[in-house]
Amino acid sequence: MKQPKVNIPLLPEVLARKELYSSAKPTIIGLTREELHEKLLKIGTEPKDVKMRLNQVWRWIYQKGITNFESMHNISKPYRSLLNDHFHIRRLKISEKLISSDGTKKYLLSLDGCNEIEAVYIPEKNRGTLCISSQVGCTLNCSFCHTGTQKLVRNLSAAEIVGQVLTIKDDLNDWNPNAKPKLDKRIISNIVLMGMGEPLYNYDSVKDALHIIMDNEGIALSKKRITLSTSGVVPQIEKVGNEIGCLLAISFHATTDSIRDKLVPINKKWNIQTLLTSLRNYPKLSNSHRITFEYVMLKNINDSDEDARRLVQLISGIPAKINLIPFNPWPETLYQRSTRKRIDAFATIVNRAGYASPVRLPRGEDIMAACGQLKSASTKEKRLPKKPVEVQESQICRTNI
Numbered sequence: 001m002k003q004p005k006v007n008i009p010l011l012p013e014v015l016a017r018k019e020l021y022s023s024a025k026p027t028i029i030g031l032t033r034e035e036l037h038e039k040l041l042k043i044g045t046e047p048k049d050v051k052m053r054l055n056q057v058w059r060w061i062y063q064k065g066i067t068n069f070e071s072m073h074n075i076s077k078p079y080r081s082l083l084n085d086h087f088h089i090r091r092l093k094i095s096e097k098l099i100s101s102d103g104t105k106k107y108l109l110s111l112d113g114c115n116e117i118e119a120v121y122i123p124e125k126n127r128g129t130l131c132i133s134s135q136v137g138c139t140l141n142c143s144f145c146h147t148g149t150q151k152l153v154r155n156l157s158a159a160e161i162v163g164q165v166l167t168i169k170d171d172l173n174d175w176n177p178n179a180k181p182k183l184d185k186r187i188i189s190n191i192v193l194m195g196m197g198e199p200l201y202n203y204d205s206v207k208d209a210l211h212i213i214m215d216n217e218g219i220a221l222s223k224k225r226i227t228l229s230t231s232g233v234v235p236q237i238e239k240v241g242n243e244i245g246c247l248l249a250i251s252f253h254a255t256t257d258s259i260r261d262k263l264v265p266i267n268k269k270w271n272i273q274t275l276l277t278s279l280r281n282y283p284k285l286s287n288s289h290r291i292t293f294e295y296v297m298l299k300n301i302n303d304s305d306e307d308a309r310r311l312v313q314l315i316s317g318i319p320a321k322i323n324l325i326p327f328n329p330w331p332e333t334l335y336q337r338s339t340r341k342r343i344d345a346f347a348t349i350v351n352r353a354g355y356a357s358p359v360r361l362p363r364g365e366d367i368m369a370a371c372g373q374l375k376s377a378s379t380k381e382k383r384l385p386k387k388p389v390e391v392q393e394s395q396i397c398r399t400n401i
């Protein structure tokens, strides 16, 4: 017997999203050269032309920053329209932009109509650093970190990681349509993966995104201008050196396992000695390729002279610099920032042992944009109906990553 047609009620937010985001076309952003090569063949590009087409498209997107295929003037009209039939080049949507009194800009970026992440631009005298996110939320619950209070919602795709850079380059007018700009002319000269999330728990997308960002025919930021910060996902650390080659920062923060277990709970899985062994074996380690140890200064927790002495003993033999980060408070935290006097005393001990020990000036504190203050309102949603209208798979709030 024929079943009566049942209309599954749609969640109102899915309907709203459908309006905003429904599109049968995937983005062209975030595909590696190999993936793009394959896709261009798939849409009917002549095999003999595919290499040339790929180079043309790549330069338009990543060197010139265009946002529609129509502007690709050196490409024939029929091929532009073929590209347009299959892809889009849209940016992430800036839901909110806050500008600090020190010039720092914090962006709240909408990924898919239901998840948001934060990215921060920090202008300095000789450079401009963009801090980007790798996940919505974080699984790791470091007790002093605001992001850690937000559950992991999902990993970002390579398109969303690269998308942060493109979107903010647009906003800061950091494209030079005619040539590859020199580094000192760039508004974004450095990128740090120090926003929301643990980059090494989203390794493949982070790797693909960084290769796109470093590609010499595109955004062309050198690997020495990109720093990936990890809380210490030991099995992935060597891969960063071998497969990405960017600079590495370690969220160290304590000199005994008992304190580090509390501050950075991943320490229970890979403790201080295991982490240090992996760093001693880090490929290409040298004085010009030093590891940055990040050390958050928490009053009466990890900031004694004894801690400073233990720290330099622990890292002895590793080409390193130690970034002291005054704790940035957030609502409901029980931790307090160490006093300036204490931070200076700690820095002096580290410095006398031969390590650079800059104190990281808190930036964008008035807009909650400083290290560890980022958190979006995205939460895990209940699983959506099995077949939600025509919203694309990539646009659905995932619950299972």
Ligand code: SAH
Pocket: 144, 145, 146, 193, 194, 195, 196, 197, 198, 199, 229, 230, 231, 250, 251, 252, 294, 296, 325, 326, 327, 328, 329, 330, 371, 372, 373
């Ligand atoms: N998940 C990665 C990268 C993001 S955090 C990691 O943990 O390394 C970027 C840096 O900010 C890390 O060193 C982190 O420990 C530090 N941080 C987190 N919360 C902070 C806070 N409230 N004050 C100062 N630094 C903080």
Ligand code: SF4
Pocket: 138, 139, 140, 141, 142, 145, 146, 147, 148, 149, 195, 196, 197, 198, 231, 251
């Ligand atoms: Fe996650 Fe890094 Fe924050 Fe720890 S410090 S909770 S790893 S974002």
